[in-house]
Amino acid sequence: MRNLMFSIIAAGALTALPAAAQTAAGPDLSAGARHLAERALADPTAWKVVESLTTEVGPRPVGSPAMVRARDWGVATLKALGFENVHVESFETPTWARGPESAEVVSPYPQMLRILGLGHSAPTPPGGLTAPIALFRSYQDMLAQPPGALAGKIAVVTQAMRKTQDGSGYGAINAQRTAGPAEAARRGAIGYLTRSLSTAEDREPHAGGAAAAGIPAAALSPADAEQLERMAATGKPIVVRLDMASSENPATPAWNVVGEIRGREQPDEVLVLGGHLDSWDPGTGAIDDGAGVAIATAAARLVSEQGRPRRTIRVVMWGSEEQGGSGRAYGAAHRLEASKIIVAGESDLGADPIWSLSVPRGSARTPAMQAFLSVLPGLKVIASPQPPRFGGSDIAGLIAQGVPFVDFNQDATRYFDVHHSAHDTLDMVDPPSLAQNVAVWAAFLYTVANSDIDFRKLAQQEARK
Amino acid sequence: MRNLMFSIIAAGALTALPAAAQTAAGPDLSAGARHLAERALADPTAWKVVESLTTEVGPRPVGSPAMVRARDWGVATLKALGFENVHVESFETPTWARGPESAEVVSPYPQMLRILGLGHSAPTPPGGLTAPIALFRSYQDMLAQPPGALAGKIAVVTQAMRKTQDGSGYGAINAQRTAGPAEAARRGAIGYLTRSLSTAEDREPHAGGAAAAGIPAAALSPADAEQLERMAATGKPIVVRLDMASSENPATPAWNVVGEIRGREQPDEVLVLGGHLDSWDPGTGAIDDGAGVAIATAAARLVSEQGRPRRTIRVVMWGSEEQGGSGRAYGAAHRLEASKIIVAGESDLGADPIWSLSVPRGSARTPAMQAFLSVLPGLKVIASPQPPRFGGSDIAGLIAQGVPFVDFNQDATRYFDVHHSAHDTLDMVDPPSLAQNVAVWAAFLYTVANSDIDFRKLAQQEARK
Numbered sequence: 063m064r065n066l067m068f069s070i071i072a073a074g075a076l077t078a079l080p081a082a083a084q085t086a087a088g089p090d091l092s093a094g095a096r097h098l099a100e101r102a103l104a105d106p107t108a109w110k111v112v113e114s115l116t117t118e119v120g121p122r123p124v125g126s127p128a129m130v131r132a133r134d135w136g137v138a139t140l141k142a143l144g145f146e147n148v149h150v151e152s153f154e155t156p157t158w159a160r161g162p163e164s165a166e167v168v169s170p171y172p173q174m175l176r177i178l179g180l181g182h183s184a185p186t187p188p189g190g191l192t193a194p195i196a197l198f199r200s201y202q203d204m205l206a207q208p209p210g211a212l213a214g215k216i217a218v219v220t221q222a223m224r225k226t227q228d229g230s231g232y233g234a235i236n237a238q239r240t241a242g243p244a245e246a247a248r249r250g251a252i253g254y255l256t257r258s259l260s261t262a263e264d265r266e267p268h269a270g271g272a273a274a275a276g277i278p279a280a281a282l283s284p285a286d287a288e289q290l291e292r293m294a295a296t297g298k299p300i301v302v303r304l305d306m307a308s309s310e311n312p313a314t315p316a317w318n319v320v321g322e323i324r325g326r327e328q329p330d331e332v333l334v335l336g337g338h339l340d341s342w343d344p345g346t347g348a349i350d351d352g353a354g355v356a357i358a359t360a361a362a363r364l365v366s367e368q369g370r371p372r373r374t375i376r377v378v379m380w381g382s383e384e385q386g387g388s389g390r391a392y393g394a395a396h397r398l399e400a401s402k403i404i405v406a407g408e409s410d411l412g413a414d415p416i417w418s419l420s421v422p423r424g425s426a427r428t429p430a431m432q433a434f435l436s437v438l439p440g441l442k443v444i445a446s447p448q449p450p451r452f453g454g455s456d457i458a459g460l461i462a463q464g465v466p467f468v469d470f471n472q473d474a475t476r477y478f479d480v481h482h483s484a485h486d487t488l489d490m491v492d493p494p495s496l497a498q499n500v501a502v503w504a505a506f507l508y509t510v511a512n513s514d515i516d517f518r519k520l521a522q523q524e525a526r527k
Numbered sequence: 528m529r530n531l532m533f534s535i536i537a538a539g540a541l542t543a544l545p546a547a548a549q550t551a552a553g554p555d556l557s558a559g560a561r562h563l564a565e566r567a568l569a570d571p572t573a574w575k576v577v578e579s580l581t582t583e584v585g586p587r588p589v590g591s592p593a594m595v596r597a598r599d600w601g602v603a604t605l606k607a608l609g610f611e612n613v614h615v616e617s618f619e620t621p622t623w624a625r626g627p628e629s630a631e632v633v634s635p636y637p638q639m640l641r642i643l644g645l646g647h648s649a650p651t652p653p654g655g656l657t658a659p660i661a662l663f664r665s666y667q668d669m670l671a672q673p674p675g676a677l678a679g680k681i682a683v684v685t686q687a688m689r690k691t692q693d694g695s696g697y698g699a700i701n702a703q704r705t706a707g708p709a710e711a712a713r714r715g716a717i718g719y720l721t722r723s724l725s726t727a728e729d730r731e732p733h734a735g736g737a738a739a740a741g742i743p744a745a746a747l748s749p750a751d752a753e754q755l756e757r758m759a760a761t762g763k764p765i766v767v768r769l770d771m772a773s774s775e776n777p778a779t780p781a782w783n784v785v786g787e788i789r790g791r792e793q794p795d796e797v798l799v800l801g802g803h804l805d806s807w808d809p810g811t812g813a814i815d816d817g818a819g820v821a822i823a824t825a826a827a828r829l830v831s832e833q834g835r836p837r838r839t840i841r842v843v844m845w846g847s848e849e850q851g852g853s854g855r856a857y858g859a860a861h862r863l864e865a866s867k868i869i870v871a872g873e874s875d876l877g878a879d880p881i882w883s884l885s886v887p888r889g890s891a892r893t894p895a896m897q898a899f900l901s902v903l904p905g906l907k908v909i910a911s912p913q914p915p916r917f918g919g920s921d922i923a924g925l926i927a928q929g930v931p932f933v934d935f936n937q938d939a940t941r942y943f944d945v946h947h948s949a950h951d952t953l954d955m956v957d958p959p960s961l962a963q964n965v966a967v968w969a970a971f972l973y974t975v976a977n978s979d980i981d982f983r984k985l986a987q988q989e990a991r992k
Contacts, residue, residue, distance in 0.1 A: 484641065
C-alpha cells in the first residue's frame with residue numbers, strides 16, 4: 063500500500079452517503095443499535111485512524127510544526143471517510159514549549175535524574191540552577207510549610223498517585239502537579255520537582271500542565287522520586303542541579319477540525335462528539351488522545367453507513383486540550399448554536415473499554431435511551447444511575463451554556479501508567495477494547511440522531527418531580 | 528539513620544568470626560544447610576546491599592567516576608560485613624563511553640526516535656549523519672544482502688526478542704546487537720539501528736556491547752522499531768538522522784573487589800562466588816548486577832555466621848563485565864591458584880528466583896551435594912540432570928583453566944524487560960525473590976565449604992564410567 067491513509071480510504075470511503083433509511087421507531091432503534099454495535103466490534107476504522115495519526119504525525123504539541131500536520135491530517139481523514147462540511151475553526155491560545163532539560167544529584171551521590179519539565183515551567187538561568195532540596199513525602203507536608211520556609215531550596219514532593227478503575231486517583235492528586243510549583247514558589251522555593259502523576263513503578267517521567275509560577279518545575283520518574291527518598295533517609299543534605307530551557311508563546315495559532323454527517327430531517331439539531339488532536343510531546347499521543355479521535359470518527363462513520371440520520375452528527379477533533387484553550391474556543395464560537403446542540407460528549411480517557419456510563423438526567427426511560435441501553439449488557443457496560451458529572455475538557459464551554467452531555471467511563475486502571483509519557487504509543491492500544499468504545503458510541507449516536515429525544519426537556523421534567 | 532551503609536553494619540557486622548563449629552558430617556550438613564536456607568529467607572542483608580549500591584553509587588559504567596566510587600563502596604561494604612583479606616585487584620580494559628545522542632525521522636513523518644548507542648559505536652560526524660534507511664524485519668534478511676547492497680544507507684533490523692524463562696531468547700538473538708553493526712558495515716551501511724534486545728513492549732531502548740564496526744550503531748526502543756515498520760509499510764522512502772557522540776579508551780583502569788571468609792582447615796581451598804559491580808549507564812544496575820553482588824555477599828556472610836567453614840569462601844565483585852575484561856583479568860591473575868579453586872559461580876541474571884540448577888558432573892550423589900540438594904524442594908528449585916554449561920562471563924577465565932563451576936538458573940521471564948535499560952532500578956528487585964537466591968547459594972557454599980568434596984575427581988570418575 064502507498065500509505066496508511068490510503069488503507070483507511072480503501073476500507074471505508076463514503077463518497078456519497080446512502081439514501082435515508084426508514085425512520086426508526088422504538089423497537090427498530092433497538093435492532094439498529096444492536097446491529098451497529100456488532101458491526102463496530104469488527105470494524106477496523108478506529109484502529110486505522112489511530113495508527114495513521116500516531117505514525118504519520120507522531121507527537122503533536124500545540125504550537126509545533128507537527129500540529130499543523132495534524133490539522134491537515136484531520137481534514138484529509140474526515141474527507142476520506144465521507145464526512146461533510148469538513149472545515150477548520152481557528153483560535154489562539156497561550157502555549158509553553160519544552161527545550162533541552164536535565165537534572166542530576168550533585169551530592170552526596172552524584173547521578174542523573176529522569177525528568178520532564180511541566181507546562182509553564184520557567185527556564186533555569188543559563189548554565190543551570192544548583193540548590194539543596196527540601197523533600198516532602200506528601201503534598202500536604204509541603205503546604206504546611208510557612209512562607210519563606212523553602213527559601214533558596216528546590217522543593218521535592220514524592221507522594222505517589224493511587225491506581226483506580228475510575229481514574230479518581232488523578233483528580234485526588236493533580237494539584238501536586240498543577241498548583242505545586244506556585245505553592246512552592248509562594249514558600250520561597252526556587253525550583254520544584256514532583257513525583258510524576260503515574261501509576262507505573264518505572265523510570266518514566268510524565269509531563270503535564272501547571273500554573274505558571276516563575277520557577278523551574280519538573281516531574282520526576284517514580285523510580286527517581288523513590289531514589290531521592292532513599293537518599294533523604296540517610297539524613298545527608300542533597301544538592302540537585304536543574305538545567306532546563308523552554309519558551310512561551312502567548313498567542314499560538316490552533317485549530318479545531320470538524321466534519322459532519324448532515325441530518326436528513328433536522329440538520330440544525332446537532333450531536334457533538336470528539337476527542338482531542340493535540341498531545342504532549344514525549345509519546346505519540348495514542349491513548350491521549352489519538353484513541354478518542356479515532357473512536358469518535360469511527361462511531362460517526364458507522365452510523366452514516368446505516369443511512370443519513372434524522373439529526374446531524376458532528377465530529378470535532380479539538381486542537382488544544384493539553385495546554386487548554388480548545389474547549390473555551392469551541393464554546394465561544396458556538397454560542398449562538400448551543401441551544402440546538404442536542405448532546406455533547408468527549409472520548410478522552412484512553413482506549414480501554416467503557417465499563418459504566420451516565421446518560422443525561424431523566425432520559426433513561428425514554429424509548430430512545432432504552433434502545434441504546436439495551437446494547438450495554440452485550441458490551442459489558444453498566445448504566446450508572448448517577449447523572450453525568452464531567453463530560454470532558456473540550457465540551458466544558460458547551461456544558462457551561464447548558465448543553466446536555468454524557469459520561470462514558472473507560473476503565474482507567476492502565477491509563478495513568480503511560481498518560482503524558484513517552485510510553486503513550488500505539489502498542490498501548492488494544493484493538494478489541496478500542497472497538498468496544500466505538501460500539502458504545504455508535505449505538506448512542508444512532509439512537510439519539512434517529513429519534514427526537516430532547517434531553518433538556520427531560521431534565522426539566524425530572525427536576526419538577 | 529545516618530546512611531544506608533550504616534544500616535548494613537548495624538544489621539550484620541561481624542567484627543570477629545565466631546569460633547569454629549564442629550566439623551559437619553553428612554546428616555549434620557543437611558541440617559545446617561536447611562537452617563541456613565531458612566535464615567536466608569528472613570535475612571535483610573542482600574536487600575540492604577543492593578539498596579546501598581544502587582542508591583549511593585547509582586549507574587557505574589567502567590571508566591566513569593562512579594566506578595571509582597563503586598570500588599570504594601565494595602571495599603567498605605565487605606569490611607563492614609566482616610569479610611577478611613578485603614582488597615582490590617587492578618587491571619586495564621578497553622572501554623567505550625556514551626556522549627550526547629539523538630535520532631529522528633527526517634521524512635516522510637518527522638519525529639524523534641528513542642535510542643541508546645551500542646558499545647563501540649562510532650560517533651557520527653559533527654552535525655550528525657542523515658541517510659535513507661533499509662529496514663529488515665529479520666536479522667537473516669539483512670545477512671542475506673550482498674556486499675555493497677546497503678551502501679550509503681542506515682541498516683535497520685526490527686526482529687523482536689522472544690521472552691523465555693531460561694533466557695535463551697537472548698542468546699538466540701544477540702548477534703543482532705553484537706555483530707549487527709559489523710555485518711551492516713560489511714555490506715556498505717553507514718549506520719546501524721537494531722530493535723533493542725528487550726522483551727518489553729515499551730518505549731525504552733536497551734544498551735549493550737557490540738563489536739567495533741566503524742559506523743554509528745544504536746538500539747531503538749521496541750515501540751520505535753515498530754513505528755519504523757509501519758512507516759516502511761507505506762512504501763515511502765524513510766530518511767533518518769543520527770547525531771551521536773562517544774569516546775573510546777583502550778586502557779581504562781578497572782578493579783575486581785575481593786573479600787574472604789577464610790577457611791579454618793583448608794584455607795588454600797577456595798570457593799569463588801560473585802556478581803559484577805559495573806553496570807550500563809542508563810539504569811542504576813539493580814538487577815544487572817547489583818542483585819548478584821548482593822546475593823553473593825549475603826550468602827557468604829550467612830555461612831560465616833555458622834562458624835568459620837573448613838575451606839575459604841571468596842566473594843568477588845567483578846569490575847568490568849558489561850564491556851568485558853574482568854573475567855579474563857581474574858582468570859589470568861589466579862592462574863597459579865586455579866587448581867586450588869574448588870568451584871566457581873556467578874550470579875548475573877537478576878533478582879528473580881532460581882528455578883533450576885546444575886551441580887558439577889558426577890557430584891549429585893555425594894553426601895555433600897545430597898545435603899545441598901535436600902534444601903531445594905522447599906525453595907521451589909529443580910535439580911537439573913544436565914551438567915553446568917555456562918557459569919558466567921566473569922568466571923570464564925577460571926573455567927578455561929578447568930575450574931569446576933555451577934549454573935544456578937534464575938527465572939529470566941522478566942529480566943530482559945529491563946536489562947540494560949533505564950528501568951533497571953531498585954524497584955525491579957523483589958525482596959523475597961532476592962532472599963530465595965541467597966538461600967540457595969548459602970546452602971551450596973555451606974555444604975561445599977564444610978565438606979571435602981572434590982568436583983574435579985568426581986567428574987573424572989564419571990567420565991570413566
